[in-house]
Amino acid sequence: MDKGRQQLLRQLPDVDHLLQRPVLLAWQDRKSRQAVRDAVRAILDERRQSILAGKWDQPFSGDEFDQAVVQRLQMAERGHLRRVINATGTILHTNLGRAVFSSALARHIGELACHYSNLEYDLVSGKRGSRYDHVRELLCALTGAEDAMVVNNNAAAVLLTLSSLVSGREVVISRGELVEIGGSFRIPDVIEQSGGRICEVGTTNKTHLADYQRAIGENTAALMKVHTSNYRIIGFTESVPAPNLASLAHDHGLPCINDVGSGLFVDLAEWGLPHEPTVREVLEAGCDIVTFSADKLLGGPQAGIIVGKAAYLEAMKHHPLLRALRVDKMTLAGLEGTLRAYRDGTAVCQIPTLRCLALTKNELRERAERLLQLLHIDDLPACISLRQIDDCVGGGACPDAVLPGWSLAIEADGMTPEALERRLRRADLPVVARVQYHAVILSLRTLGEEELPDVACAVRKALGG
Template identity: 45%
Template sequence: MSDARRLIPSLERLLESDAFADILEAHPRGLVVQHLRTELDRVRRELSDGKGSVVEPGALPRDVEDPQLYAVGVEERLRVSATPSLRSVINGTGVILHTNLGRAPLADSALDAMASVARGYANLEYDLEAGSRGSRYDHCTDLLRELTGAGGALVSNNGAAALVLALRTMAFGRAVLVSRGELVEIGGGFRIPEILESAGATLSEVGSTNRTRLEDYRAGAAKSDPALILKVHRSNFRITGFTEEASLGELVGLGAELGVPVVYDLGSGLLADPERLGLPREPGPAESLAVGADIVAFSGDKLLGGPQAGILLGKAEWVDQMRKNPWCRAVRVDKTALAGLEATLQLYRDPETALREIPVLAMLSASLEVLRERAETMAASISGAGVAAEVIEVTSVVGGGTYPGVELESCGVRVGSREEGADPLAARLRGACVPLVGRVEDGAFWIDLRTVLPWQDTVVVDLLSRHTGP
């Protein structure tokens, strides 16, 4: 008996072999060495029971001394390491604002604008007319004011940051009145009480989970001397049954009575007409400001359909104070997001253009007839490649913590056989060169066409034809 690991060639011998000549020519030597060491460790582990015991040589793979064995392993490691971790995927889940898949896909004009400023320099903080220093916060302000009627506007790098900035500016070291029914978790384990704490404010809970009246806010104010009243839109869940809540208008009236501002965290901030999208009517930024909210906060990458950003709208005096807060620099938005947001907002100047060009709005407003026609074409193409496929009726959801419980009728395609099961197919499609993420239901793989961009239909057909057995 002998230690089988002694048969493994040395690192230098492998590097000098013909099997590694092309690899070293195509890749940096240091990178090849790094992956070769990892591959050698793998082989050593496979030749041992984990305790360093000996193995009969006759039990070893015949090619354990062959450099080609290690070359194949190194090439695969090089390929995997060169594949970007963050990749474009096709969303066939039917969840329009899929947070795990990056929320809103962007309009072509937004992509062009972002690429334009990213390729070189930009007047991010430079006044071209005056030839002197400018402010990055000027670029979207006029458009936001025009579209919403806000007195002032400020853009940060995400929705939670916008809320923290508002709270740190308006309520640092003081109490904030919040209904117990609005102490939501916004995702990632972050909850409104923790956000208030990180902003240096003190939470003053009022009312109960299901019923909070105006009198509860008034009683809470008498006990805590609040700096502001915070209303949080319950965008990712619903409370039904024995419920009651104070309206935004009532809170604005109370705020005026107490001499404290009202901040409304809207969450998604839809600028389009919800009825045109088949959605229930909810107050948007313009409506909330018209009612009298001092500050409204919402995200740019939800129903607005733009890049990730946190948008603050409201009274100019409060917005000016936020701009001067040192925290504003910590959460400032970058040039590409600003360019994409500005291009997206430009589309809203013409509601019809916005519905057509902004992917999220186009998905929401897509008719069932158009979706069925796409599904029939796709199913026929897949079946023509020898793969079982059929058109099915499904339901889409908005996602992204918006419009909970609202379902949209949609059409999709079901593929795969119950004999194989859908899980292996779903795994293969996730591992494809262009990953396809769908739904596994009733022993089959489902694709909802509402969240598949029309130009991706042919890509989906190709993926399913190649990765699904006949």
């Protein structure tokens, strides 16, 4: 080790000496001596490692060290899971929590979280009730299903379905539908975990009805279809439509399972997007069990929904796995509120996901102009302009759909786009943007009207204005 590094290491005071500094004594009164001691030790360790790696060459400064410790304490005080502002233009951003709630629905959930509720209590009979009854009738009315139930995500919905109906036997599925989605969730892995065996038919790009027909045998428990919602195979392709597959399954006395992924209740064509089958359409096509997510295009909380024939769902209700997969009162409150908006015909107004999908280019341009005015750009060291942009749905839905929109493009003086993006991301209220066209792009589709002042404040601070 060279003498310069040795000298820097020797300059680092011990922990007890640092704890006597006035700023850190004040924080010990505010939090605890142990919390401040832990922060001091962590910063000292980071500083030693940086010196040894040749990444720190500044002499020790008490004020600078105080600032580093205080910043660490403030971050710990703030909590790890935090609110962020989504300026990426991706509506269902998996990393940012996918679908968000309206303020009214959030208040309703908060009220139930702060008080007791009739989660499993029948107020009419005064006896124990079922947590699933709070949403069952709504789901049946909206989809036309005989029965419905909710678990904690769509992977759980598929796992429970297969564990109840296929365990120890075979499920026939197209090779082109053995998909993997985010988090390395793979359909083949879920089938195997359920105790079922996979019988692959067809090829990656083409599967015919005759392929399923030839695969059916005495060990076949079900035919399964999986909607490839997070990618598209184009060109020389063919798959079996749901009505044909369901008809073949019924001819052999088998259930037809369909995992539709996003779980649509409305026709996306209303907003110029490619048509995706709704849950009702899939059930009307003859599928016996349909599984889907609640926090994607449905616009609700994270949950997996199972709808279909009552006889098949009855087996799931008595499966021991259900206890491990059940949802809590806050999830049910969020889902019930979301479903009621569909029932009442107010979904586009009340569900932020649908509101974002429905925004027009003119509305987005007007919003971009309002943000531009809030920024007061005349005194900012940057070139900020309106720019047309393509947004996307995200969340493993509509992978080839383009949503034309508007954004603000920021090119900072003397700062790379990456550096500005990092500053925005590390703000007190983080703004998550994208870097594109050698600029930081703030897409207006995912920025709510009430967030525009916060975004303007974060941008001005990041630019030093």
